[in-house]
Amino acid sequence: MDIVVLSPPGREAPVVKRVIGVPGDQVRSTDGRLWLRLWPVQEISTLPTLRPFPAGT
Known part of the structure; x- marks a missing residue:
């Protein structure tokens, strides 16, 4: 499974979407x-155990 993490303007938390x-x-x-x-x-x-995604990468 592939995921995409987005940081839309105006949102504090990232958005995670499944591809x-x-x-x-x-x-x-x-x-x-x-x-x-x-x-x-x-x-x-x-979902499998997810690792934290470092900010700014």
Whole structure:
């Protein structure tokens, strides 16, 4: 699983987003299910232990 950490202007806390597609991928949501290309995305109900992300890197 890939994640992106953003620091939007005006927000104190960073925003963490999960990457589900890259340019050229077809991503859609149907009936509450996420699809990448022609296959349903396997949802992960628990995350591995995350390490703190050093500020400014």
